[in-house]
Amino acid sequence: MDQTQNTEFFVKLLTEHQNRLYGYIYSLLGDRSRTADVVQETNLVLWRKFAEFDPERPFLPWAFSIARFQVLAHLRDHKRDRMLLNEELIQTLAEETEKEAERLGSFQAALRQCLQQLPESHQSLIEQRYLKSQPVNSIAETLNRSAGTIKVSLLRIRRQLAECVEKRLVEGSNG
Template structure:
């Protein structure tokens, strides 16, 4: 992966152009979310940079047919939790449990994001247990495809395609739920 282009996306790729547009347009909202979550502009700026780096590294996973912000906020949320974990030695920093409660409250400040997150949670709960387990390994635990394949004794490609199918099913479920609400 070069420093200027995300892995799997090259210059002239319309997905890269759309990703850059979404990333750029999201900066103000992401920063507002992080300031609300962290209560400190300097910390929010640091976590925003870490979030942008993760988003850039995961750019090839971005699907231009779906909303960018819920994905970006989910990554920002994980970066906030990592920030609190890293700083947990300082007794003047919130506990991770309190941080999670604050993040849950902060998410409600973004009404256009919250219904999607609620729909996602509901849709995930309807998945078969094996699919839920794959989602947990990949997106909560941050395991690589190789790590998951070794853990569940399947090929990397099988894991990759299973996750693609799961994401498509979740996207369809979320769209359906949002349409019903709306």
């Protein structure tokens, strides 16, 4: 990758995960002002260290580990401000949040795969209802079906997706 592609790749990853990074840091600090400061510092450190990032590995756990160190540095530098959280608690919260992010990532990957396995008509129905937030009545009108039929179809598709995702997650944890 040349420098421009590298920069674009970094910006794409950072913007894609910015909300989760903010949420992670906020979960550790519990203060919006401090979180904004630490997110800004974390972004700078991520930029400086991006050459060390292995693109074969997930971005978010790497970013979380850097964010955790930035939170700890912030706590150390602001000890006199009488914060409620100590470093040990921050470490515990960080580990739990990272595990949860990993579980969410696994869930999202499984859901993506399960969605791709659905018939095109079911994919379209899911897209209209949940990605485009179209009301059931509107979908029913477009497809010339009753709202009740659409609701039942969506229920069945959701159940099918839930079973598929659960199966994939079980397979993933055993493999």
